[in-house]
Amino acid sequence: MLERLNQAMEYIEDHLDTEIDMTEPARIAATSEYHFRRMFSALAGLPLGEYVRRRRLTLAGAEVLAGTETLLDIAVRYGYGSGEAFARAFRALHGVGPGEARRTGAALYSQPRMSFRLVVEGSSGMRYRIVEKDAFRLVGRKARVPLVHEGMNPAIVEFTQSLGKEELGRVAALSDQEPAGLVNAADDLAGRREEGSELDYYCAAVTGAGAPVPEGMDVLEVPAGAWAVFEASGAFPQAVQYLWRDVFTQWFPSNPYRSRPGPEISRTVISPDGAEAEAELWIPVERTAG
Numbered sequence: 001m002l003e004r005l006n007q008a009m010e011y012i013e014d015h016l017d018t019e020i021d022m023t024e025p026a027r028i029a030a031t032s033e034y035h036f037r038r039m040f041s042a043l044a045g046l047p048l049g050e051y052v053r054r055r056r057l058t059l060a061g062a063e064v065l066a067g068t069e070t071l072l073d074i075a076v077r078y079g080y081g082s083g084e085a086f087a088r089a090f091r092a093l094h095g096v097g098p099g100e101a102r103r104t105g106a107a108l109y110s111q112p113r114m115s116f117r118l119v120v121e122g123s124s125g126m127r128y129r130i131v132e133k134d135a136f137r138l139v140g141r142k143a144r145v146p147l148v149h150e151g152m153n154p155a156i157v158e159f160t161q162s163l164g165k166e167e168l169g170r171v172a173a174l175s176d177q178e179p180a181g182l183v184n185a186a187d188d189l190a191g192r193r194e195e196g197s198e199l200d201y202y203c204a205a206v207t208g209a210g211a212p213v214p215e216g217m218d219v220l221e222v223p224a225g226a227w228a229v230f231e232a233s234g235a236f237p238q239a240v241q242y243l244w245r246d247v248f249t250q251w252f253p254s255n256p257y258r259s260r261p262g263p264e265i266s267r268t269v270i271s272p273d274g275a276e277a278e279a280e281l282w283i284p285v286e287r288t289a290g
């Protein structure tokens with residue numbers, strides 16, 4: 001798996017000056033594009049699309065400083081349809097426009113090439129089970145929120161607080177199967193997991209496929225399929241954050257499964273003093289070939 005990931009990264013590096021069809025590096029890594037993007041994001045700490053953008057602008061920055069080609073030629077080579085679009089992206093990464101950088105020889109940002117290497121981990125193990133679930137419903141309240149990669153998501157905090165304890169209790173009472181009680185779910189992520197991409201965030205309960213939906217509540221129909229279920233307990237919020245990280249950086253590379261499209265569901269029970277938590281994470285999965 002590690003060798004295939006690095007071959008996929010080599011392919012991306014060789015095609016930074018062309019339009020990259022991400023199904024090809026996913027094919028090289030012997031997985032789906034969806035899972036390849038999820039794996040990369042978990043391992044690298046940033047979305048694949050953002051990494052490609054930074055690498056292209058890093059190479060473009062070197063060519064801008066070299067001064068041998070026009071700025072428009074450089075812009076077109078790295079996928080920008082106009083000098084204005086290139087200048088905006090260049091400034092967003094480097095903090096200075098390309099023209100000014102060329103005139104002054106300004107210091108620029110450099111995104112290094114990424115490769116993956118083996119680090120011996122996993123001594124603590126992970127608790128998990130595979131559950132085959134019939135079709136079900138997520139019933140509750142939904143908000144469209146931006147994706148935030150680090151720290152608390154203000155939009156989610158505001159949404160949850162706006163519901164109030166009474167409404168959250170009304171939602172939790174609808175639960176009639178596992179994961180039991182009030183759960184959180186993320187679905188329908190727009191774009192390619194870049195910062196600011198929008199997703200549907202649910203405070204919901206899991207119910208049968210034919211269960212009634214109370215007036216004023218939202219519903220997400222979830223088809224039948226396999227789910228990998230992970231459990232963790234410990235200090236809050238570290239135990240929850242580490243669980244998400246370990247699933248994609250340790251469990252997937254070590255097991256014959258890959259993630260598939262579908263809502264990612266979590267259930268967290270926090271101790272009265274807010275110091276400890278028990279977490280359960282449900283990820284839709286499918287077995288890999290071979």
